Amino acid sequence: MDLKIILLVCGLTVVTAYDSSKYRDSCKVQFDDCDCRVYHFYCEQDDTDRPFCVHAHQFCQTNYDSLAVLDHPVKNQAVLDYIDRHSLTASDCIRNYGFWINLSDHKVDGHFVWGPLNGDLDGICPSDFSNWAPGEPNDNTKKDSRGQDCVQLWYRRGNAGKWDDEYINVRPKGAVCETRVPHCDYDAYDLVADDYEDCTMMGSLNN
Numbered sequence: 001m002d003l004k005i006i007l008l009v010c011g012l013t014v015v016t017a018y019d020s021s022k023y024r025d026s027c028k029v030q031f032d033d034c035d036c037r038v039y040h041f042y043c044e045q046d047d048t049d050r051p052f053c054v055h056a057h058q059f060c061q062t063n064y065d066s067l068a069v070l071d072h073p074v075k076n077q078a079v080l081d082y083i084d085r086h087s088l089t090a091s092d093c094i095r096n097y098g099f100w101i102n103l104s105d106h107k108v109d110g111h112f113v114w115g116p117l118n119g120d121l122d123g124i125c126p127s128d129f130s131n132w133a134p135g136e137p138n139d140n141t142k143k144d145s146r147g148q149d150c151v152q153l154w155y156r157r158g159n160a161g162k163w164d165d166e167y168i169n170v171r172p173k174g175a176v177c178e179t180r181v182p183h184c185d186y187d188a189y190d191l192v193a194d195d196y197e198d199c200t201m202m203g204s205l206n207n
Contacts, residue, residue, distance in 0.1 A: 018045055022044070023040070023041075023043075024093065027041075028181075034184065035184070036180075039176055039178050040176070040179070041175075042059075042176075045173065046172065051169035052100075053166070056100040056173065057117050059175065061116065065177075065178055065179050066178060069101075070101055070102075070131075079161075080160070084161075089155045093174060094155070094174045097152075098154050098155060098156075099175055101152065102114050103163070104117055105165070106149040106150070117168075131163050132163045133154055133162035134159075134162075137151075144169070148165040149168055152164050153176070
């Protein structure tokens, strides 16, 4: 299956934890004819935005659909490529080496699912795909006896966006939110594909 990656640039005004100064851009992925996603990238939240992971989930649920669900290698790689291409790992965007995504084991320790932290939903069990950094997840308890229940794209110790479990409320992070576009009907979201740049530099991706 050919997968076309298109960048889109649009201005957003948001009034919550990640204010408009944190917003960096969006990119959209056409996964197939019935599955399109738009990913929205935010630089690191303020140190007062506690609990960090909880507020990131709430922000993305309020302003989009959720934090990014990267349950397929194409979706995961599209996000990593965008972060790399736009130098979002620079210290003027993130100082604590990571971006929150929608994976956690908050409900059942050691059982990572895609879904909210609030416990209202069971989440969606991950596919066979995973992208953990070596030695992760490790549920480290050095800074919080409850361990690490959230997951970040980790940019430290040579881990170029590999997954890492992280404490809920120890370090602020950037965030990758997503908007799901059923049947790839961008008109329903007031988006016109021809208005946006086709990122031909990435070519076509296959699953």
